[in-house]
Amino acid sequence: MKLQLIRNATLKLDYAGHTVLIDPFLGPKDSLPSFAGRAPNPLVGLPFDTDTILAGVELVIISHLHEDHFDDTAKHRLPKGLPIFCQPGDEEAIRGAGFRDVTPLLGKAQWQGLKLTRRDGSHGLGPVVQDMGPVMGFSLEAKGEPTVYWAGDTVLYPAIEKTIHDTKPDVIVTHSCGARWDGALIVMDAAQTIAVCEASKKSIVVATHMEALDHATVSRGDLRAAASAHGIALPRLLIPDDGDVLTLIPPVV
Structure with a gap:
């Protein structure tokens, strides 16, 4: 498996012979308004x-419809015939953008030898959840590949x-950028990311969604420093830069 961080939450996976976006x-850069009154978003270019980025893509997964996860440029540039999995409730909006092969991920699904399983997420806790709306994560499995849990826009x-x-x-x-909305945490921060590492000491944790949006509060350097202070180092916690490619292999059983 190869995992490439494009920017923010956008990943390109080479997995079981297929390419997933x-x-x-x-x-x-600067194509969206500020979320925190600091600067237009995104803060960095692609x-x-x-x-x-789109070369070879065969399948798209969209976790929710916030603009930093599915923006107008993506709506215009993605081929309209690409198969898309999304969370239930978002399919009509995606079809309304012209996409013809849209499937809500209700529970489990199979696609070309890939097994997808929808996972719950919470884009914050308390009243902020009403502002953020529903989100999903997912698990990805295939023969000969590491099992992947993509948690998505959720707190721990x-x-x-x-x-x-x-x-x-x-x-x-x-x-793991510690983004906040009206003061409330809406994705994991450094402490919660470290807690994920400690909850599954045999897992490789890949921290993404960093240094792209102006409502973030945790930088890559902040997270690395916090992890080091807790004795969590490479390869247990990987913090890729935009454009980096990680090669991840299944454990030897």
Whole structure:
């Protein structure tokens, strides 16, 4: 398996002979308004041109419809015939953008030898959840590949801990920028990411969704310093830069 961080939550996976694009956020720097009154978003440009990012993509997964996960540029540039999995309730909006092959991930699904399982998430806790709306994570499995748990735009709460405990994934992808909305934490921060590492000491944790949006509170350097202070080092916690490619292999049984 190869995992490439494009920017923010956007990942490109080479997995079981297929290429999967997750949460395409493809607009140029400054194409969205500020979320925290600091600067327009995204704060950084894409590491590659859009044609390079889309090259070879066979499947798209969209966790929710916030603009930093599925923006207008993605709506225009993604081929309309690509198969898309999304959370239940978002399918009509995606079809309304012209996409023809949209499937809500209700529970489990199979696609070309890939097994997807929807996982719960909470985009914050308390009243902020009404503002943020529903989100999903997912697990990904295929023969000969590491099992992946993509947690998505969620804070750490009992449902996440249960998924980690029950599935024991080889790879966990977290969103770890500590973004806040009206003061409330809406994705994991450094402390919660470290707690994920400690909850599954045999998993590789890949921290993403960092240094792209102005409501973030945790940088890559902040997370690395916090992890080092807790004795968590490479390769247990990987913090890729935009454009980096990670090669991850299944454990030897």
